[in-house]
Each structure stands twice: as structure tokens, then as C-alpha cells.
Amino acid sequence: MNMAIEAKSLTKTFGSVRALTEGRLRVAEGEIHALLGANGCGKSTLSKIIAGTHAPSSGSLRINGQEVSFASPRAAEDAGVALFYQELSLIPQLSVEANIFLGREPRTAVGAIDRKAMRAMAQKLIDRFGEAVGPGLRPEARVSDLQPGERQIVEILKVYAKNPRIVIMDEATAALDSRQVAVFFDFLREKRGEGVSTVFISHRLAEVFAICDRITVMRNGETVAEMTVADTTQEEVVRMMVGDIHRPQKRAAKTGTATPIFEVRNITGARFHDVSLSLAPGEILGLGGLQGQGQSALLRGLFGITPLTAGTLHLEGRACRMRRPAQAMAEGLAYVSGDRVSDSVLQGRSIYENLLAALVMREGKLWLSPRQMAPRLSAEAASLKTKYAQLSDAINTLSGGNQQKVFIARWLATQPRILLLDDPTKGIDLGAKADLFALIRDLADKGVGIILYSSEESELLDNCDRIAVFNGGAVVTELSGATLDSFHLTRAAFGES
Ligand SMILES: Nc1ncnc2c1ncn2[C@@H]1O[C@H](COP(=O)(O)OP(=O)(O)OP(=O)(O)O)[C@@H](O)[C@H]1O
Secondary structure, eight states: OOEEEEEEEEEEEETTEEEEEEEEEOOOOEEEEEOOSSSSSSSSHHHHTEEEEEEEEEEEOOOOOOOTOOOHHHHHHHHTTEEEESSSOTTTTHHOOOOOOOTTTOOTTTTSBBBBHHHHHHHHHHHTTTTGTTTTOOSSSGGSSSSHHHHHHHHHHOOOTTTTTTEEEESSSOOOOHHOOOOOOOOHEEEEEETHHHEEEOOOOHHHHHSSEEEEEEEETEEEEEEEEGGOOHHHHHHHHHOOOOOOOOOOOOOSOOOOSEEEEEEEEEEEEEEEEEEEEEEEEEEEESSSSSSSHOOOOTTTTEEEEEEEEEEEHHHHHHHHSSHHHTTTEEESSSSSIIIITTTTTHHHHHHHHHHHHHTTTTOOHHHHHHHHHHHHHHHOOOOHHHOBGGGEEEEEOHHHHHHHHHTTTOSSSSSEETTTTTTHHHHHHHHHHHHHHHHTTTTTTEEEEOOOOOHHHOOOOOEEETTEEEEEEEGGGGGGGHHHHHHHHHTOO
């Protein structure tokens, strides 16, 4: 068997972050090989080393039997390696054909771009997707006018326009519909027949088992297993991804004890659909699953930041609507986002003004008496052990963790009945996280209902009474009691059937 890729002991550090500690990958010529693992385990880093985007810190890489160290993506392309980037790299203002052939346009005898040839070549590539794409996907169409799935197809075509012998597809199917995926898979099989090797990164186990020959599993920056699809099961793959199963301490169930404090029935909005959830008073409900599956979008919809297009909401049994954040606040909801820069911070303002922001919005008054407000706000800040010298200091004199505490304290000051937390600990240190979760549990014990999305699985497992797992904008399962552990969470997130 001729090896197209042989990566051994690859490592990569970014500053103090060790993104890859032991990257291994062996892919044969004409093989479709899955690279699997949880968010952040190092798949993209390993791929980018193979594709010349990153130089490894150490280790060895052989392409078609030759030891290589690519100085740039272009050097890797010249060796026949092409990478499909998760972060789409298209230029929206340019046409489909210009994007596909950017930097390698066909030329006429005198060296000008051969537009006729370029159009014909682009059309030929597009035709491969046949009926699975709409009539809008034409060589001369502007990329900005295309649907997300069609844009993703243009990105795929751009990869194949380089005639690669080794292709790395990093979540190339994420925006495709099922028909487009089927056509894409036929295409991959045909390429396999031509001896092209594919590294296939996906968060959908069903796809992996449908298209791949072998699987490499990564965990925490390390390659931990290599297996043949025919000899393994989805369950075994999940076990390899998870490693030691994280089981949080058992907590008494909060559900079923009282009327739900908040009920969400069949709601649909931007990036989520038909979601139903029920929250008991004092319950911490987690939203789990891989990143970007609709969890944050749901929280934004619930708080009236983005519109809901279907479904109903009930607060303590009473139907209500959240058309705007002000309305949600009036109903006793609060929303804390971990995205400090875009969502939370009033730049150039004092700590006091930042603490006051939510109350001002809720009361609908621009001025609230500092004599009354200052003690209340400093008490909320103190409950989170926020460190600052004076309330009048500028917000940006605080560390990220302390700023985040201010944004949380701001909402606590409104005394919410329902607290929506959208990845609230992003970028804050361990001490601040512990303070935050202690406070959240305290609020729950006082009867506040809490919905928490976290991109960190362990935060969900350690703090939630129940977890609703999202995949593709919908809740696929709910975990509680005996199923509240990392194995069941990963299994549901990857859609194990
Ligand atoms: N340029 C960078 N600078 C600093 N840290 C980075 C950089 N790129 C990746 N990392 C970190 O390295 C680790 C591995 O990231 P990587 O993107 O390779 O994971 P992944 O398995 O591809 O994850 P995902 O499934 O979420 O795409 C993560 O902790 C990530 O935050």
C-alpha cells in the first residue's frame, strides 16, 4: 500500500497553547480517511501542518514517501495537497469562476486571462453537482448572491480546480443539504477511484461510516487510535474520542416537582427549529452539543434579540412573547453573553455605568439615583468577588475575568427569574469560573431558572441538572441522571445512531 500521508509525532504550540502534542496520521493512496475528535482536539492544526499553513514545532511529515516541510500553502499545493478550509476563504464580491481559479487562472498564448476557457472549466466543475444546486450557481454569478450550501460547493470546487492528489476536507459538508452531500460523496468515491486520497473531518458519525475506509481518532492534541471502518462501531469510536468518562456527582432531580417556571414549545428562529424545553424553578438546564449547533441562537431568540418565527413561550403557565430584549427583561429574563466585546462592554464608561446598564434598560429611565444604586450594584459585584478599586474607574482598567463579572453582576441587579447564560466563561480564569458557578447554583437554590450554554463540556456536566443536546439546530436528546456523562454527551453530539 503506497502511503500518501505519513505524519509522525507532529507537535505545534501557539505561544503557551499546546495545540498538538502527538499528531499521527497515515493515509494510503486512494483512501478516504476520517479524522475524528471533539472540538479543540487538534484536527485543524494537524490538517494545517499537512497543508503548509502552519509549520510544525517538531515531528516528521512524509507526502508520497518524501520527507517534506512546506514553507507555505502554495508549496503544499505544488506537492498536490489541498485543504478545504472550515472558515470559508471566498471573496464574496467576486464571481464564482474568479474565486475558483483565483491566482491560477487559465491564460491565453499572450498571457492574458482566458475568460472563455475559465468559464467552460468552471461550468464543467459546477455540472458535477448537477441537480443538487440551484440555477443561481453559474460561473459568472457573484458569490455574495449564493445560498450558504452553494457557497460551500464553490469552496469545494476551488479545492478540486487545483487537481490535488491529497485533499483535506475540514467540515466540508456542514452547510450542505442531504442531496448535496450525496452528490459530494459520489464525487469523493470517483476521486478515490482515480487514486486521490481524502482526509475527511466531520462531526457527523453517520457520514463517516457512509464514506470512509479508515478512521484516526484524536483526543486532547494526541492521536489515540487508528481503525478500519468495517471493523469498528460508532460506539467504539465515541469511546475513543471520550477517553475516561467524566461523570459528575449525582444531584437530586429538580424536574417534576413544580409547575415549570419556563416552557418553550416548538419554537423556530434563526439557526434553530422546533425546539421544546421545559425548565423547573431552581433548575440549571444545559444546552450541549458541538459548537454552533443552534445553542447560542436559541438563547438570543428567547431573549428577543432575534425573532422567533414559530412556537410558544410560557412563563409560570402564562403565555408570553419576547419580541425585544426590553420585553424579555420586563418578564424577568436576563441574558449574559461571554462575547464581551460585541455584546456587553460599554467602552470608555465606568464600572458603575457598566453595572447600571441593564437596570437602566429595564426601568426605561436614563437616570437612576447613584446614592440608591451604588450600594446595590457594589453588593452584586461583591457577590461575585469582582476586584476593582472604585466604581468610578474605567471598565477597561479591569482584567477580562473581572469585566465579565461586572457584566454578570449587571444582570443580577435586575433580579431575574430566568437567567440565560450564553457561554459566559469564555476567556476567564479558573478562579473566576468557580466564583461564577457557585453563584449560579446559589441563584438556582433561590428558585431562579437557569439555561446555560457552554462550549466546555465539563462545565455543563459539572453544573447542570439536565442537558438538552443540540445537533443541526434541533434538540436530539436530553440527558439526566444516569446518562449525564461525557460518553452520552459526545455520542449525542456526534449523532451516533
Ligand atoms: N492560532 C492559534 N493560536 C492559539 N491557539 C490555537 C490556534 N489554533 C488552534 N489553537 C488551539 O489549539 C487547540 C486545537 O485546535 P484545533 O483547531 O486544531 O482543534 P480542532 O480539533 O480542529 O477543533 P474543532 O473541531 O473545534 O475545529 C485548541 O485549544 C485551540 O484553541
